[in-house]
Amino acid sequence: MKMIFKPAALALAIALGACSSAPTTTSLLDQTRGDYMAAQNNPAVAQYAPVEFRQATAALDRANEAAARKDDASEVDKLAYIAKQRIGVAQEVAKQKGAEAQVADAARQRDQIRLDARTAEAENAKRSAEQAQAQAEAARSQADAARMATEAQASAARDAQAKADALAAQLADLQAKQTERGIVITFGDVLFNTDQAVLTEGGQHTLRKLADVLKQNPDRNVMVEGFTDSTGTSAHNLELSQRRAEAVRSALMGMGIEGTRVATRGYGEAYPVAGNDSAGSRQLNRRVEIVLSDAGRPVNSRR
Incomplete structure (x- = not known):
């Protein structure tokens, strides 16, 4: 009115x-x-x-x-x-x-879009699982010996594929990439405010997704690596990147992840992914990378 x-x-x-x-x-x-x-x-x-x-x-x-x-x-x-x-x-x-x-209002609309997309993905996964189950049941009715062997192989394959699909679905929202070191998740300049090592509320929300992945994959460990741009002294940047990596580790531990599964390393302004000659490039360099190990294996060192 x-x-x-x-x-x-x-x-x-x-x-x-x-x-x-x-x-x-x-x-x-x-x-x-x-x-x-x-x-x-x-x-x-x-x-x-x-x-x-x-x-x-x-x-x-x-x-x-x-x-x-x-x-x-x-x-x-x-x-x-x-x-x-x-x-x-x-x-x-x-x-x-x-x-x-x-x-x-824009944030509410974005959250609703994400929820709708995840709901659709879950429904598709459910339909795929139901189809696979029907096919397996039809195959088992053909012959006893062949059925038992096929069923065992199919069950193992489904379990492995389901686990792989579940992990892929979880990591898709985090825009993870497979590398020779393992799966790498890059969090840009979103977890912390400028020159700070205290996680923002949005950063906490993002890390909960990673914590869920780790809880559902207890055979995987992570290396948390912090990076900065070249603004400021090298000593300050190195110390800031390490504190940010430790802040991520503390947050994950607070969400139920064992500290022995989370290693940290601050690199400061080393290993830039872009030049430091513009604000946009510097923003790309201010990041935290999470390296998720392969199942049962340690994280390979950065070369």
Whole structure:
């Protein structure tokens, strides 16, 4: 519902304008009245900044009342200036809160899209499993000996494929890549704020996905490697990258992963994946890489 504020003094000033004895006015007061009308016609101000707009209304009332009393122009301008500032505050608050509301709405839509996609993937996996089971049952009915051998092989293959598919599905959301060292998951400049080693709320949420993968694959270990850009001293960057790697390890342990399964290493500004001559390139270099070992094997050292 749109809230309408009409300053009494402004109405009084308009009414007196028709009389032969006009109230005192100034160009600043006229500008302030114009700003007020613009703010009053802005739905976002009424929605997101009602308190600030009421304060602006009261301030403009005082300026209009001074004008109606024919106070000195300097006094009118002083009150008009205060009102103009409060109007500006109301507009800025409305702008900021409106932007925050848009961001929140976009996040909700993104989460819903992700949920729908995962639901569809789960349904497809269920249908695939049901089809595979039906085929296996048909094969078992052909011959006893052949059926038993085939069933054993098919069961082992299904188990291995199901485990591989489950791991692939889990890692797909983390954009993992298979390398000679194992599966590598790269978290860009999203886990920490600039020059900080404390995980953000979003970083905690992202690491929970990795913790789920590790819980479901107890035969795999991880190496957490921290990297920075070249901004700052080498010693500072090395120390920061190690603290970030340790912060990831602590978070995983807090989520139920044994500390013996998580190793850490900070490399500072070494091993850049892009140049450090632009903000975009430096952002690519600020990262944490998680190396997930092959089943039952240690993580190979970086060459």
